Amino acid sequence: MAKDHGGGLGRKTDAEKRLISKIRSDAKKTVEEINGMAYDTARKNKVTAHIKNELKKVTIICGAVRADTGKICSNEPVEGAARCAMHGGYSTGPTSEEGKKRALANLNPRANLVHGLNSKFVMTQEENALYTGLMNHYIEELDLDPMNIIILHRAIMNLIMNERREIAKEGEILDESQSMNDYDSKFLRFAQALGMDRKFQVSTSHKDNQKGVNFNVLFDGM
Incomplete structure (x- = not known):
């Protein structure tokens, strides 16, 4: 079995692997459980770089993560975009x-x-x-x-x-x-x-x- 080093983010922990599996199985329910955690510090510790990377792959929710609380946006993305309107789904601004x-x-x-x-x-x-x-x-x-x-x-x-x-x-x-x-x-x-x-x-x-x-x-x- 190939080792899961997680690319440039380092090796995934067993807890991260279990949470990623839950996100892939039912993203909305898993995000609801994470957002319902009582303490912000515990939530932020749970939503690690690997978890944020996995949330970027989810297409049914926005998945943006608040830096101050670790809560995950469960709004639907703008059609054709990865994020909801509040989190930049309509525009990323001019780059050229x-x-x-x-x-x-x-x-x-x-x-x-x-x-x-x-x-x-x-x-x-x-x-x-x-x-x-x-x-x-x-x-x-x-x-x-x-x-x-x-x-x-x-x-x-x-x-x-x-x-x-x-x-x-x-x-x-x-x-x-x-x-x-x-x-x-x-x-x-x-x-x-x-x-x-x-x-x-x-x-x-x-x-x-x-x-x-x-x-x-x-x-x-x-």
């Missing part, structure tokens, strides 16, 4: 140079300063719409100079990365350094720097205004 140029066609020309920073970062259509919308809005709303455009870019990119961390799309495996990266706090720090440097300073120049940081000032009008 022509596609990237079309996706960024509506981006404010002043954002060309940071355009090259995204050359190896592939966004979904939804992420690109968010990035373009926020860049265009705040570049014009706050009349940003080059340094503040960079701060805005970093804020939006950390917002996108935080969303990706919350739900690991396509069942991806997040390494320890990525899973522990606090993108949410980074986003808030960049937003705070941008707001206090621009619109927040204008607001607090009025003596009747409170002197505390108010993020609603930065994000109003959206």
